Amino acid sequence: MAPKYKLIYFNGTGRAEPIRYLFAYAGQDYVDYRIKREEWPQLKPNTPYGKVPVLEVDGKPVAQTNAIARYLAKQFKLQGSDDWEILQADSLVETLGDYNLSSMRLFREENSERIAEIKKDQAFYLAKFDEIVSSNPSGLLVGSAVTWADLVFAATLSSRPDQVDAPKSYPALSAFVNKINNLPAIKKWVETGPKSDPPPSGPQHKR
Ligand SMILES: N[C@@H](CCC(=O)N[C@@H](CS)C(=O)NCC(=O)O)C(=O)O
Numbered sequence: 001m002a003p004k005y006k007l008i009y010f011n012g013t014g015r016a017e018p019i020r021y022l023f024a025y026a027g028q029d030y031v032d033y034r035i036k037r038e039e040w041p042q043l044k045p046n047t048p049y050g051k052v053p054v055l056e057v058d059g060k061p062v063a064q065t066n067a068i069a070r071y072l073a074k075q076f077k078l079q080g081s082d083d084w085e086i087l088q089a090d091s092l093v094e095t096l097g098d099y100n101l102s103s104m105r106l107f108r109e110e111n112s113e114r115i116a117e118i119k120k121d122q123a124f125y126l127a128k129f130d131e132i133v134s135s136n137p138s139g140l141l142v143g144s145a146v147t148w149a150d151l152v153f154a155a156t157l158s159s160r161p162d163q164v165d166a167p168k169s170y171p172a173l174s175a176f177v178n179k180i181n182n183l184p185a186i187k188k189w190v191e192t193g194p195k196s197d198p199p200p201s202g203p204q205h206k207r
Helices: 017-026 037-046 065-075 083-108 112-134 148-157 161-169 171-181 184-192
Strands: 005-010 031-035 054-057 060-063
Touching (some): 017 065, 017 184, 031 037, 054 065, 065 083, 065 148, 083 112, 112 161, 148 171, 161 171, 171 184
Antiparallel strands (some): 005 054
C-alpha cells in the first residue's frame, strides 16, 4: 500500500509544482497543503531546515525539492528505463536547476548589462534543451517514455511568466512543454487544481 503523502508549500507554483505534476501524473492521492503567509512563522521552526517544500511520508517530514521529486519518481517508476536514462534524467533536472538560478538572478537584477548577460545565459540553456528534445524521436527529454525530468521541466517552464515565454522561441521545447501539459492527467490538474497565487514580480519586470 502506498504511504500517506502530505506536501507542504505556499499557495504558489514555485518549487512545489514539479512535485504536484508528479503526483498528478501518477494519479497518487496526497494532501496538497498550502501554508497561509501568516501561518509560516509558527510552522517554519518545525520544518527540517526552515524551508519548504516539505513532504511528509506517513507523517515523517523530508526537505529538498529535487530529493523529494527523485524519491517520488522512484516510487512511481518514472526515473527512466535503465541506469543510463536515470542518469540522463538526473543530469537534466540538475541543469534545469542551473537555469533556474539564472531566472532568480534575473528576477532580482536591475542593471541592464547584467540583465543582458543573464538572458544570454538563459538562451544558452534553452537552446540546449531545445536541441535535446528535437533530437529525440519521442519528443521527450529522455528515451521513449515520460520520466520525472519531463514533468519537472514542463511544470517549471509553465510556472513563471518569464519562463512561460522563454520556450516560445524554441519550437521543439515549446512543443515538448505543450505535449506534457496536454497529457490527460496533467491537463486535468492544471485545469481543475487549486489556483496558485501569481509569483511576485522583481525590479526588471516593472520596466
Ligand atoms: N534547496 C531548497 C530551497 C528551499 C527554499 O528556498 N524554499 C523557499 C520557498 S521557494 C522557502 O522556504 N522560503 C521561506 C523561508 O526561507 O522562510 C529546495 O529546493 O527545497
